[in-house]
Amino acid sequence: DHHATVIDGKAIAQTIRSEIALEVATLSEKYSKVPGLAVVIVGCRKDSQSYVNMKRKACAEVGIKSFDINLPEDVPEVELIAKVDELNANPEVHGILVQLPLPKHINEEKILSQISLEKDVDGFHPLNIGKLAMKGRDPLFLPCTPKGCLELLSRSGISIKGKKAVVVGRSNIVGLPVSLLLLKADATVTVVHSRTQDPESYIREADIVIAAAGQPMMIKGSWIKPGAAVIDVGTNAVNDPSRKSGYRLVGDVDFQEACKVAGWITPVPGGVGPLTVAMLLQNTLEGAKRVIGQ
Numbered sequence: 001d002h003h004a005t006v007i008d009g010k011a012i013a014q015t016i017r018s019e020i021a022l023e024v025a026t027l028s029e030k031y032s033k034v035p036g037l038a039v040v041i042v043g044c045r046k047d048s049q050s051y052v053n054m055k056r057k058a059c060a061e062v063g064i065k066s067f068d069i070n071l072p073e074d075v076p077e078v079e080l081i082a083k084v085d086e087l088n089a090n091p092e093v094h095g096i097l098v099q100l101p102l103p104k105h106i107n108e109e110k111i112l113s114q115i116s117l118e119k120d121v122d123g124f125h126p127l128n129i130g131k132l133a134m135k136g137r138d139p140l141f142l143p144c145t146p147k148g149c150l151e152l153l154s155r156s157g158i159s160i161k162g163k164k165a166v167v168v169g170r171s172n173i174v175g176l177p178v179s180l181l182l183l184k185a186d187a188t189v190t191v192v193h194s195r196t197q198d199p200e201s202y203i204r205e206a207d208i209v210i211a212a213a214g215q216p217m218m219i220k221g222s223w224i225k226p227g228a229a230v231i232d233v234g235t236n237a238v239n240d241p242s243r244k245s246g247y248r249l250v251g252d253v254d255f256q257e258a259c260k261v262a263g264w265i266t267p268v269p270g271g272v273g274p275l276t277v278a279m280l281l282q283n284t285l286e287g288a289k290r291v292i293g294q
């Protein structure tokens, strides 16, 4: 019976984190300076809190200094902007991350544009996204989850050049940038979204599938082309009374079924998630290297 190679995102992320820790130690020895990451969180969404905790722990593990900024849900926009400006000016901070989503009264576009390009470790500044979209231009930072998807492919020995890639989803933070990244890497890219008629017909043709729709198990095993590489970004909580928590996480792909057809597949959890955090650390290190010792 065929079984896909399950890509171990946790192990790959751990390898990357050790590489980063080594470089951080070298920077610190040579210049007595360490990379710094500021994480700004507005309000008290539980999911945001837990992502931020994960990021903070990961920073500590590799020797990156983290700065936590917690602002109340009703913080005026001008105060958030002032905070970003303050972090832009702080030489100890090499990366600034504003955890999304922001409360409704705050203009997300305005805040993301306010982050200094040199510190935009999430890669969401419109100029960084614009450069990502343009031929021959290179953004200062690549968005973490999309970058993590490509890292999983390359570290699994999967080539992208000339392949048919289908991205399911077109959000600003995952679907759109991952499609641009695949295009830069010379794939032929199709983007499927909620208005696409017959998504299955596109996915069937794909050598590489990146699933980022946020729809639990919408992609069936029978939709996958035999031997395809499947990267499942989807992280969906579904009810599971057998668990103490009452829920479990599933991807956008029916993992059990897809394993019987795909060449490679990422599990949920333990696939893309750990890479997102590792890429954030990597971006922070890159940002720091551009300024420390220059």
Ligand code: NDP
Pocket: 145, 168, 169, 170, 171, 172, 173, 174, 175, 192, 193, 194, 195, 196, 199, 212, 213, 214, 215, 218, 233, 234, 235, 236, 272, 273, 274, 276
């Ligand atoms: P959004 O809700 O912002 O975007 C979802 C996208 O999927 C939209 O473009 C939407 O289309 C499309 N879509 C929705 N339903 C369907 C459908 N039935 N068929 C085809 N396309 C569909 O989500 P995000 O991009 O923020 O996140 C996507 C998933 O990835 C979520 O499960 C999220 O939890 C997870 N995620 C995981 C991360 C990680 O590190 N592992 C990081 C970020 C997200 P339309 O544009 O037409 O509305």
